[in-house]
Amino acid sequence: MILMNYIVSFFLLALGMYCIVTKYNLVKTVIGLSIMDYGVNLLIISIGFNPGGTAPIFTWGELTPSSFFVDPIPQALTLTSIVIGACVTAMSLALVMKLQESYGTLDTREIRRLRG
Amino acid sequence: MNWLNILSYRHFPIYAIMVLFLGAFLIVLFGRNRWARHILAFLSVASSLAFLIALVRPVMLGGEIIAYWMGGRVPAGGYAIGIALEVDALSLFFGLLIATAVFVACLYSFRYMEHDDNIPQYYTLFLMLAGGVLGLVLSGDLFNMFIMVEILTFAAVALTAFRNTANGALEAAFKYLVVGSIGSSCILAGTILLYAQVHTLNFAQLSALIPGGLNNATKVAFALLFVGFCTKAFLVPFHPLAADAHGAAPASISVLISGVLTKSGLYGIIRLVYFLFQSMGLGTIQFMLVFVGSVSMFVCVTMALAQHDFKRLLAFHSISQIGYVLSAAGLATALGISAGLYHAMNHTLFKGLLFLTAGAVLHKTGTTDLGKLGGLSKKMPHTTVLFLIGAASISGIPPFNGFASKWMIYQATYQKAVESGNIGFLLVTIIALITSVLTLASFVKVTQSVFFGRLPAAYENVTEVPFGMRFAMGIFAALCVVTGLFPDYVTRWLTEPAARAVFSVGQYINDMMGAGYAESVMGGLAPAQQTVSFVHVGVWSPVSWLLVLCIMLLAVTLAAVLGKYDRVSENAGEKVPGKYDLFFGGEESVYSQVGGGDLFWGFKHNWRHYFRFMYDLHSGVVNDYALWAVVALSLAVVFLQIVL
Numbered sequence: 104m105i106l107m108n109y110i111v112s113f114f115l116l117a118l119g120m121y122c123i124v125t126k127y128n129l130v131k132t133v134i135g136l137s138i139m140d141y142g143v144n145l146l147i148i149s150i151g152f153n154p155g156g157t158a159p160i161f162t163w164g165e166l167t168p169s170s171f172f173v174d175p176i177p178q179a180l181t182l183t184s185i186v187i188g189a190c191v192t193a194m195s196l197a198l199v200m201k202l203q204e205s206y207g208t209l210d211t212r213e214i215r216r217l218r219g
Numbered sequence: 220m221n222w223l224n225i226l227s228y229r230h231f232p233i234y235a236i237m238v239l240f241l242g243a244f245l246i247v248l249f250g251r252n253r254w255a256r257h258i259l260a261f262l263s264v265a266s267s268l269a270f271l272i273a274l275v276r277p278v279m280l281g282g283e284i285i286a287y288w289m290g291g292r293v294p295a296g297g298y299a300i301g302i303a304l305e306v307d308a309l310s311l312f313f314g315l316l317i318a319t320a321v322f323v324a325c326l327y328s329f330r331y332m333e334h335d336d337n338i339p340q341y342y343t344l345f346l347m348l349a350g351g352v353l354g355l356v357l358s359g360d361l362f363n364m365f366i367m368v369e370i371l372t373f374a375a376v377a378l379t380a381f382r383n384t385a386n387g388a389l390e391a392a393f394k395y396l397v398v399g400s401i402g403s404s405c406i407l408a409g410t411i412l413l414y415a416q417v418h419t420l421n422f423a424q425l426s427a428l429i430p431g432g433l434n435n436a437t438k439v440a441f442a443l444l445f446v447g448f449c450t451k452a453f454l455v456p457f458h459p460l461a462a463d464a465h466g467a468a469p470a471s472i473s474v475l476i477s478g479v480l481t482k483s484g485l486y487g488i489i490r491l492v493y494f495l496f497q498s499m500g501l502g503t504i505q506f507m508l509v510f511v512g513s514v515s516m517f518v519c520v521t522m523a524l525a526q527h528d529f530k531r532l533l534a535f536h537s538i539s540q541i542g543y544v545l546s547a548a549g550l551a552t553a554l555g556i557s558a559g560l561y562h563a564m565n566h567t568l569f570k571g572l573l574f575l576t577a578g579a580v581l582h583k584t585g586t587t588d589l590g591k592l593g594g595l596s597k598k599m600p601h602t603t604v605l606f607l608i609g610a611a612s613i614s615g616i617p618p619f620n621g622f623a624s625k626w627m628i629y630q631a632t633y634q635k636a637v638e639s640g641n642i643g644f645l646l647v648t649i650i651a652l653i654t655s656v657l658t659l660a661s662f663v664k665v666t667q668s669v670f671f672g673r674l675p676a677a678y679e680n681v682t683e684v685p686f687g688m689r690f691a692m693g694i695f696a697a698l699c700v701v702t703g704l705f706p707d708y709v710t711r712w713l714t715e716p717a718a719r720a721v722f723s724v725g726q727y728i729n730d731m732m733g734a735g736y737a738e739s740v741m742g743g744l745a746p747a748q749q750t751v752s753f754v755h756v757g758v759w760s761p762v763s764w765l766l767v768l769c770i771m772l773l774a775v776t777l778a779a780v781l782g783k784y785d786r787v788s789e790n791a792g793e794k795v796p797g798k799y800d801l802f803f804g805g806e807e808s809v810y811s812q813v814g815g816g817d818l819f820w821g822f823k824h825n826w827r828h829y830f831r832f833m834y835d836l837h838s839g840v841v842n843d844y845a846l847w848a849v850v851a852l853s854l855a856v857v858f859l860q861i862v863l
Contacts, residue, residue, distance in 0.1 A: 116404075116408065120401070120845070120849050123397060123401070123842070123845045124842055124845050124846045124849060125842065126842075127842065129393070132397055132841065132842075132845075136397065136400050136401075139400075139401070139404045140404065143404055143407050143408050143411070146408065146411055146412075147407075147411045150411060150414065150415040174418075176414070176420075177411070177414070180362060180411070180414075183362075183366065184407060187366075187369050187403075190369075190373060191396070191400050194373065194376065194377070194396065195393065195396050195397070195400075198376075198380060198389055198392055198393045198396065199393070201380070201383060201389050202389050202390065202393060205383075205389060206390075211840050211841050211842055212840055214390050214393075214839075214841075215390075215838065215839030215840055216386060216387045216390060216839070217387040217390055217391055217462070217463045217466065217467075217839055218459075218834075218837055218838055218839030219525070219526075219833075219834040219837050219839075
């Protein structure tokens, strides 16, 4: 079950990279970046998961050595990572808009004034 | 708990980071007023620098490692549960570099940016970038490092596109964002793979647990983190992004991208190989670092030779110098580390100076195209002198600072070759020497085509830049001279403590996690503290080397004057025979103006296939650059699986 998560997360990472490398449309490049982010997020949340564990919310004295709960740290990390992913998408889409305005195209093969 | 505790120097690292972010926040609120934002920005960067300078005494000279646990959550039961800042001599060394560069760039921006729109946003992003980099080098937590990497990447991308009407600014920003995000995702994936193995994010605890428990997952994590930090340092194959970003960004931001962002990547690599995995004893890992460094060194200097744009040329040189630093740091000897860090410091100083002079030229003439500029020394004498100091420093001419550190790097690579009996390191010495010569060559070209030669009619009314900008450049120039004249003081006070910190992992772990932790967890693996001692050869007296240089220059001049008979007279319209032969200088021409690409036509003609190949390779298509990143990542994964 959890193995499937790992496989899918690395598959998503590879898919995102494939998308960035092979697609010539800027919007698709941005989608590729998002897919990579989702892959990493899935990886993080899978690492913290314990089958059968409860939510990691305890008040004073409730926590005993026999408590069995999912690891809370990766959940916090995932939230941070999701926020950062949203920032990447927002910022790159803003740049894509400006690029469309000034170059009149979204094809990466034509947006290459800087080279050599 | 005494309230005076908050003035203890142990709190200074967090203050140094917070004042920058606080300044960014306050400028959003009050930045509409010109004086308010200037005062706020100045106070932020100046107090950040002051806090770090106050740490020199305990950390650099006293050898203390400051472990600062946020909210006082110290490790419990052998587990680091809090978020930590840690400042050892290595962190502080990079921190000081960053704070100095940020301070000078901020002074420069006051006059440089005054004609732009949205200036409050500029300062906000500027301080965010500075805070992100400083947070990265002072952080003791791997995930915190990732957050800081993201903050600085965003700020840098936004600032690259800041003058979005400039040629290629948007394009450069987008390319940087795409490849930079791949790098950031690599760092995050590497971090989380390490967390899955040892369930901690604290640097000291990771350093204690990982070297003994290497498995396939940690090896992949090593590759991911290494490639991620290489992206941040713009090493080959990520160098085209640096060139694009530098060319498009305002000059004060180019200083930060080249002097500060690349250092954060280098810092990450040094922490990764010397602390987290402690794998520098392996010849193969040394090979990996030295190889990447040497390739960056050589490829980027040849790319720089072919450039026609002032700032793009400087950008390629910047990565070439980073190659020096990585090669020296990859030697895993005390002299190598010390030389590499010395060169990293010098790189920040002279490259900052050069970018600021390029900015001054852009400010007054509106272009950085080498073919259009010329003869500016008559109009901007101070800028010219400052540029010459920077050019002499980067080319390694005594008595400026580039000479001292490059000399140490030659010595370090040569000594390594002698000690290990490996002829490959000798090759690195040779590549470093050739690169230095090519660097000098391309700066001769820049000097000739920007500051000397004929003044184009369009720039008759150009004047010297305002005092505020010259003052900022003067600080860098003065530091270049001082660090070049007194190499023994620099090594004793700055680079040797940092090099010692690199070799005392055990102490680093114990100071963070409590005494005895390293020995109990790592057992026999705990590395003994290596003594850092080495002898400089010849570097002691840069002045005598200057004398030697002057005598040689005199001899060459004499030979050139006496050897008039082989000069070729070039008349307008008449084709000169032998234009494409190798030449040694001395042609008389009717135009003293030499175009940006023309000074080394013989050399470039003979190497035309190579230059053509490189030009085609750097196609400017973002897919290609992303492909290089993916290929580099796969190579790193495979290589590390095999050798570790």
